Amino acid sequence: MITTLLIANRGEIARRVIRTARTMGIRTVAVYSDIDRNAPHVTDADMAVSLGGSSATESYLDAGKILAAARSAGADAVHPGYGFLSENAEFARACVEAGLIFVGPAPDSIETMGLKDRAKDVARAAGVPVLPDAVITDDDHSSWQAAAELVGFPLLVKATAGGGGKGMRRVDGPTELIDAIDGARREASSSFGNPTVFLERLLASPRHIEIQVFGDSHGNAVHLLERECSVQRRHQKVIEEAPSPAVNSALRNRMGETAVSLVRKLGYLGAGTVEYLLDDSEAEPHFYFLEMNTRLQVEHPVTEEITGIDLVRLQLQVAAGHPLGLTQDDIKPVGHAVEVRLYAEDTRRNFLPTPGRLHRYRHASVPEIRYEDGIAPAGEVSPFYDPMLAKVIAHAPTRTEAALRLSRALAGMQIHGTTTNRDFLAAALAAPDFLAGDTHTDFIDLHPDLCFAGPATPEPVHLAAAIAVTVARRRLTDRLTRFAPPGFRMLHGHPPAHTRWSTIGGDGERDLAYKLSASSGEAELKLTIDGVNHKFTLLDLSPDGVRVRTNDLEHACSVALHADGSIWVNDSSGQRGWMPQPRLPEPLSDTALGGPASEMSGTVVAVRVKVGDKVSAGAPLVVLESMKMEHAVLAAAEGIIDAVHVKLGQYVEAAMPVVSIVSEVES
Structure with missing residues (x-):
């Protein structure tokens, strides 16, 4: 029996486990690093224990600290979530030796299947095709x-x-x-x-298909159908769905039976996933064993949505010694579910992680959409952990409806601050090839235009809303003009106002000139953007929003101004953000000069050059680790290394020069 459960994780999966545990009457304990002291999973739990440190190694990967936290909180069970220590056999063994229930498989199973090369040997022995x-x-x-x-x-x-x-x-x-x-x-x-x-x-263009499996301590084993997870970047999934559009009932039975036989051979306990690569390039599809994940998967919600089974509840019941309570015949798919992973990353720059300030995170609460949030409405996106902010899931009677419903839900979210992959996800879900089910692991490579997707509303409309509301807010703080109509000016025939705004997560700056005037109770905005003239009618102008009319179409826009000076506009098609630029340019700082700079903050894990080395354009100079991924700083041109400004283990901020390069002539 489990009475107090420690969740050895953070973010959305910690919150997900806490939610189900609470419905089962189980007391929950969160653990947290120094950076996560105010994170949502900490406040969600009944109790919390500080692990200290900032990096994963100092906190969530420190098994000793986790076990000490369990002892101090009086926990009788540990749920590892996914990532971190979830597939660490030594940690599972240490939990058992400490008298704790480990909510997962036996340590021997983790050890056998957790190492991919050994797992492939087991699959070979079981007659499963491997590469x-x-x-x-x-x-x-x-x-x-x-x-x-x-x-x-x-x-x-x-x-x-x-x-x-x-x-x-x-x-x-x-x-x-x-x-x-x-x-x-x-x-x-x-x-x-x-x-x-x-x-x-490496197969050229396979599909990534996985089978959700479950086993209990009474010899029962089932599979809960398949998921397709083929839309990936850097070999990491970003869109998942169930069931797969490429798997018919006969293939589903073959893959499912193979996965269950593997579970029985291992005497496997709890939730697991058997992953396959599916080559459907010929009339007869062939599948190959990829790996077995001995934990709950990030994408488990799509299985829950089509089966109606709470997988976390099933994990906790099985870990406590209860039988599964269901047979293979009990598991039938209903409708279709699609999940996306919302990341802090810039798809325009090859999915570069974007840690930084998050001013606002909002979404509508509707029954058709499930949000698994790992973040609060405002806060800091840390460079020390995975860049996933949340998962968003839609369930509908058909695949097309689920995809389009999810795309609209994403477009309607308000995410102000750091750049995310939201526009890419919304566009991918509505892309003709995705809706046709043509989703292989090279989907993103074949559709690079999706990485530059933006709202359907024209940018001038959003700029008009931003300028109009900015002016309206400014007038509210002016004792002479706060009661004047929208077109009021102190001087008749005033000239247009000029400003420059840089796009956030976009493609540069906008040179703006605008003039407001009142006519027949409506406000009119004349706006020049980079020399191109536009004219708009403004309706219901307020300090928080406005309806912008152009070409007989009205766009209802909300506008937010944040403490850093950034301005964000949202409507039903998405959002855009800008940062007004100072009228006079700031003097160049010393750090703006000197050589190639890091595009992002991170820790130096490799220095590839030394003073005096000759490098060519594109050569890797320094490798940084941020948000659990490595990124190389490359030379922009040929030259000689004049100075190296960083060292191994050093944490560097974005835009900091890492080396200085001079031409051979200068040297």
């Missing part, structure tokens, strides 16, 4: 090349203890191999505490 692979066990570059030749190019370098796309690199030829293995090893060590990697043949 060619080779484990990297030494530091001999020549043996790496020999192993790669046996596997064949293209290939993937993968962390044996990995997951979520971490510690993974694509390699198309021999010249890329060494750097890919080195980078994957560093990332694997940082994320999972295990630097071992292996090589695996």
Whole structure:
């Protein structure tokens, strides 16, 4: 029996577990790092214990601190969520030895299936098709090349203890191999505490299909149908759905039976996922074992939506020794569910993570849409953890309806501050190829235009709303003009006002000139944007919004001004943000000069150059880790390294120069 449950995680999954535990009458305990002291999962729980530190290594990956927190809170069970220690067999074993119920499989199962190379051996023994692979066990570059030749190019370098796309690199030829293995090893060590990697043949354009499985301590095992998770960036899923548009009942039965046989062979307990790559390029599809995740998946809500089964409740019941209470015949799909992962990242810059200030996070509460939020309405998006802010899920009778319903829900969210992938997700869900079910793992590569998607409302309409409301707010604070009509001016025939606004997460600056006037009780705005003239009618102008009429269409816009000076406009199609620029330019600071700079804040994990080195354009100079991913700072042009401004382990802010490069002539 579980009475007090410690959740060894953070963000949306911690909140998700707390929600179900509370309905079951179980007391909950949150743990948190220094950065997360005011995070929503902390305030959601009945009790909370500080772990200290900022990085994952100092907090959520420290098994000793987690166990000490469980003791101090009087917990009798630990739910690991996903990521962090969820697939760490030693942690699961330590929980059991401490007299705690570990809400997950037995440590031996985690150990066997948690290392991907060993899991593939088990799959081979069970007769499951697998792709060619080779484990990297030494530091001999020549043996790496020999192993790669046996596997064949293209290939993937993968962390044996990995997951979520971490510690993974694509390699198309021999010249890329060494750097890919080195980078994957560093990332694997940082994320999972295990630097071992292996090589695996890469299929050109497969689908990523996974089977949700469950086993109990009474010998029962079932699968809860399949999910498709093919839309990915950096080998990490961003859109998931259930059921798959590519899987018919016969294929579903074959994949499901294979997954369940694997569960029975292991004597597996609790929730797990057997993942496959599906090659449907020919009339007869072929599937290959990819890995088994011995935990709850990020995308578990789509399975819950189509089956009506609370998977966290089932986890807790099975962990407490109860039987599953359902058979395979009890599990039938109803409708279709689609989930997206909302990330703090810039899709226009190759999905670069964007830690920073979040001024507002709002969405409508409607029964058709499920929000799994990991963040509060306002706060800081930390560079120390995964950049996922939330998951948004739609369930509907048909796949098309679920996708379009989710797209509209995303467009209606208000997310002010750091850049997110929201526009990309909304556009992808409504893309013709997605709606047609043509979703393979290269979907994003084949649709690069989606990375530059924006609201359907023309930008001049949003700019008109922003300027009108900004002026209206300014008048409210002016004792002479706050009671005047919208078009009021102190001087007749006043000239247009001029300003420059830079776009937030966009493509540069806008040179603006505008003039407001009143006519027949309505306000009129004449707006010039980068030399192009526009004219709008303003209705219901207030300090918080306005209806903008243009070409007989009216757009209801809300406008928010935040403490940093940024201005954000939302309507039913999405949002845009701008930062007004000072009338006089700021003098250049010393840090604005000197050389290539980091695009984002992060920790230096590799310095590839030294003073005197000659580098070519595009050469990697320094590698940063931020939000659990590595990013290289590249040389913009050929030259000689004149100075290196950073060192290993140093934390650097965005826009900080990392090296200085001079031309060969200067040197």
